[in-house]
Amino acid sequence: MRTPRLIVKNVFRRKLRACLTILGMAIAVAAFGLLRTVVSIWNTATQASATDRLIVRDAVSFIMPLPYAYLDKIQQVPGVKVVTFANWFGGTYRNKENFFARSAIDGATFFKVYRRYEVSKQEMADFMKEQDACIVGSALAKRYGFKLGDTITLKGDIYPGTWDFVLRGIYEPKSKSTDASQMFLHWRYLNERVKQVFPGREDQVGWFIAKIDNPANAGRIASSIDALFKNSSAETKTESEREFVKGFVTSASAIIDAMDYMSYVIVGIIMLVLANTMIMSARERTREYAVLKAIGFSAGRLTELILGESLFISIIGGALGIALTYPMVRSFQGMLPPGAFPGLSVGSRTLELASAAVIVVGIGAAVFPIQRVLSTRIADGVRFSG
Template identity: 45%
Template sequence: MHALKLITRNALRHKLRTALTVLGLTIAVLAYGLLNTVVDAWYAGAAAASNARLVTRNAISLTFSLPLSYENRIRGVEGVTLVARSSWFGGVYREPKNFFAQFAVSDNYLDLYPELIVPAQQRSDYVRDRKGCLVGRQLATQFGFKVGDVIPIKGTIYPGTWEFVVRGIMDGRDESTITRQLIFHWDYLNESVRKMPGRRADQVGVYVLGIAVPEEAAAISRNVDDVFKNSLAETLTETEQAFQLGFVAMSNQIIAAIRVVSYVVIVIIMAVMANAMAMSARERTVEYATLKALGFGPGFLALLMFGESLTLCIAGGGLGMLLTPPAASIFRQATGGVFPVFHVSRDTVLLQAACAGVVGVAAAIIPAIQAARVRIVEGLRAIG
């Protein structure tokens, strides 16, 4: 009890220094949490991918399409239960900064995505309307889309201005489901492409495959690719997660840089904290010598130093952890929804707590050793 009182009074002895140290810790832990959340958001699409879905694309590149005739042949591969079409549209809504994903898909596409929830009536309306589309809840919230609205999209890959009627809103099964996309009828796109000069119709960007046994994904992928081996358009079939990670891999250097910065922030605040504790230890040399003269051992003095350091880290780290969720919400709004899924995970909070604890212990090690080694005569001689 006496030790706790001494630790508290020591921590509050220099109020300005304590306040600045706690502020620095708060900012460091907050910054670490936000940077870690950015990395998590980058992997959100891959993390939410299902192991019961495969993606078949052109083996050369995603920019090359596959013939529509491949659909029936893929459906005939053992283990494949459903085949859906999906083509990237790549249009612009009003101005380039309003970027979001748009896909032309077959009518059975949503059967492969149970995590995308659409009311039965809205889905029925969408199926009946050739120009109908479905928009995700996150997208609808960002731009204020509602059922019945007409969305003009200026085509980049497919020229002209395309108008789609919102027939339904797709909700996510949980907060990890990305709903920042627009889907419309692949048949409508294909019929329009047939009327365009110099364009090839009956081409599909990727095929999304449903499989009965996720554990057989690798074997089924090989079997699908074997069907089209030595053809004019060979295929590459992989799990949806591997497909998503292929996009993330393009940004590996950026992600690595973010991780490095997050750890550098912690190292810097550790140095600041160690300096503050070293100053405290030097200022209390006489006090430590007096405590030793009264019979308190080196362990008690080390306890005081570690206790003070951990108290400051608990205060600063706790504030940083509490501020991270609202800061993440503000960051998400400020970035205009660039990250569809941007929430602070439990693992991030645990990492923040671990970092604060490591800083508290590491910063006190050397000052604690110095305090424990103070000699009574030399310490008392330092008076004045």
């Protein structure tokens, strides 16, 4: 028998208590992992957004449209390489449960500005040839079984009526953080029908996206664009895509901060739970520790035993918790609208933090029991009756 075997025997001395503590540890680490995953994916959205793309939107509200005529003026601003635009289409596919993002775009420029969507040359050519064509992401195609040539019928809400689109392309996301469940259709097709059905609403876009030559010039270029439309009926607010995304994130920052905070609170709670278990077992074994001291176990050896026990519980529980995090994250993603948090997965940083938390909990929980055992005199310990 060596120290590790003694540690394992001690851990399972009270099997139910040990199992419940390990289970508690596992649940806490899984909850920590889930919260950290959500927090990190939120931050990743900001990190993944580009600094060389500017978003030009209405100064009052993002939902207010901008005149299509701004396109040429923005294109003229020094430093702007390509300008594209997009419009939120909205609508419903079969029923409201089937939510996915649907945007009307300018196919000729949109995919030059956004290289994150990979479409084959043939499919892109087919998409560009037909005005009622559309492109969907691979995840969306998989979810609904869409095949090239299928007609996808949407019921409009922002633009009422029945809208049929022929699927001509399926894009693959270039990175895990890219949403693979979007649908893109031609803005020009939308605009033509709007012109006929809703006169007065034509020639409007939701927002412009300008790709610029140098991110360092973003501030100057944004100011130049906004200056163009100063005192117009639709003044603009231009900012880098990262700032734009950050704005969205900031609006939810209180929730994210709360989740961030809660993830560490969970670690603190489980540390106290484990510390309580360790203190109880150290107290129950006061006589045994005194005997071990008497027969020559040094402070270091006793520390090794108690710390080993605490770390054993936290590591086994932590490993279980980390393993549980994966199905928990998948299950959480399943509860969200499709496309929300694309690439939601347990990142290496989350694993590092969870592992560090497991070690900190294991060490932290052992501090008081060690202090108690080392400070108890042998003579008092052997007489201890609980």
